[in-house]
Amino acid sequence: MSKVLNFTRKDFEREQNLGKGLILVDFSANWCGPCKMLEKVLNNLSGRVDYRIARINVDEESELASELKIKSLPSMMILKDGEIIERLTGFMEDDEIEKIVKKVRKRESITNE
Template identity: 45%
Template sequence: MLIHADANAFNKVLAAKGTVIVDFFATWCGPCKMLGAVLDKVAPEISYDILKIDIDENAKLADEYEVMVVPTLLFIKDGEIIHRESGFFSKDKFMALVEAHMK
């Protein structure tokens, strides 16, 4: 499920057990829009939530997690960042990342 979140929701995810993918994006970013379309397609196919964090609305959080490029995805398991991936990529690459890092 895609969830538009803020810093409070993000911090709750980090404090909880479980697995989640976080998408740091910007509304003005072309590659973010393209990746957003990919995430819209894959969200129903995976068993993990995808938190979408707008860097303009959550600049402090983006700075805290050293998001220098958008889009940036964080793969988080039990509160630990286990993988970081930046830039646009295809559905196939996204699914490969999920398979490699989220099992």
């Protein structure tokens, strides 16, 4: 993968209903300093991982953010085959994110065997 996707509510709902594989969804806002720092991390990360990364602007999709109980920024969710399996809050470096994704994958492989 080489690009962070910009998602709308419609994209997120489609991912929940039809999505296959792993996707990291970042909930952020243009005015949020830590979100801008995380944006750089995710842009770099997207070029070297085998899962998709998407961004949702909470100012443009405030209803969705409220429904998903996004209370602080930045927040991220990891979805596997459309199901939310992990929630992350706050700025993280790429190695922290990759560690969590690896743990999620190990947990999935144990439950799917």
